[in-house]
Amino acid sequence: MASHGLVVAGLTSGSGKTTVTLGLLRAMTRAGLSVCAAKSGPDYIDSAFLAAASGAPAVNLDSHAMVPAHLRQLAADSPCPMLLIEGVMGLFDGTDGGSGSTVSVAAALRAPVMLVLDARHQGQTAAVLAAGIATQLPDGVALAGVVLNRIASPRHQLLITEALADRGIAMFGSLPANGDIEIPSRHLGLVQAADLAATGALDPVIEQAADLVAANLDLTAIEAAFRQLAGSDDQPTRLPPPGQRIAVARDAAFGFAYEHMMAGWLAAGAEITTFSPLANETPDSSADFIFLPGGYPELHLPVLSSAGSFLDGLRKAAARGTRIYGECGGYMVLGDAITGADGESHDMAGLLRLQTSFASRKLHLGYRRMTPLTGFWPGLPPVSGHEFHYTSAIRAEGDPLFAMADAGGRDLGTTGLASGPVAGSYAHIIA
DSSP, X not given: OOOEEEEEEESSTTXXXXXXXXXXXXXXXXXXXXEEEEEESSOHHHHHHHHHHHTSOOEEEOTTTSOHHHHHHHHHTSSSSEEEEEOOSSTTOOSGGGTTOHHHHHHHHTOOEXXXXXXXXXXXXXXXXXXXXXXXXXXXXXXEEEEEEEEOOXXXXXXXXXXXXXXXXOEEEEEETTOOOOOOEETTEEOOHHHHHHTTOHHHHHHHHHHHHHHHBOHHHHHHHOEEOOOOSSOOOOOOOSXXXXXXXXXXXXXXOOHHHXXXXXXXXXXXXXXXXXXXXXXXXXXXXXXXXXXXXXGSHHHHHTOHHHHHHHHHHHHTTOEEEEETHHHHHHSSEEEOTTSOEEEOOOSSEEEEESSSOOOEEXXXXXXXXXXXXXXXXXXXXXXXXXXXEEEEESBOOEEEEETTOOEEEEEOEEETTEEEESSEEOO
């Protein structure tokens, strides 16, 4: 169980949080320390990179979707005594009212913050910014110190170091301006960790980050900056398992299943089996629930469309009344067809009257509050989720699955479809 934690935060996206976090996880693991990772917010892509760097599952801690007791329980459930938490966006950036921010996760856990400062185009101002941040942190959250990123010269570092010392702010080291670790991107952000692992490129990237961090940061001081995490006697309400034996699609096209969701189902006594649609595998015929998570099916349309055993397995399961649920990419595959970026249409399972398209890209992004409109998932309360996709439904006919509102409570109408034992929506359920 995790007893001590530290949050890696920045003032903006792109400040260097991911490089520092990946590098620390691997460098500390190489030094014999037992440290696991968590990601603030709903980002399932970063979590997979963090898990690869530490060698242990990485959990999402989302203060918009989860109550503080849930955050504390998930942190405590980490298998390592030390938990390194990568922040999201800027330290205070979140939804209306500040929920979903990195600082709100730190406050719930009473975890100190290590600030990664992008020092390009500034000198002593970086220290003033850090000092100002320290005064704005909530009770129980301390600024442990800073890491300077993109330092141009020894003189540049000295100016900021002296200014930090004058203000009593610890500095854990600095990374050079040419030290950024590049991770390839695609339309939903980073390439998945599994994609890089399949080509043998993942571990070298993480090792490169670890070498950079080990050479430039004070690992002993950072280890000492971890502080005891807040505990809780309150038991959080977890989502009930949708079935007793759950078959989950898992491969490069269906990789966006939340670790805490799977762990919660297992803890509640459910069994989970996995199968690969890209390998044309069929879901376990004894499963009473089939889950197709989100991912990148639009990058594998010819393979999925020709995966006869997989698609027939879904159809046969639906015919015998097995409930099948798809999120985002999984939802798309349950429909009649998906149109690729080239305008070509590819037939899918045909279990929902749905056709989606990647030909005309439009970003759909944000937290969602979903209230079930059907009895498809018995016992499912109103849930918090997140949308992040560029495809759109060009045809969706049938019974809606959820009534939906945004993070500010504004009505967004309905979302998703339900047809007999089959249902899905674009939103990823978080908690």
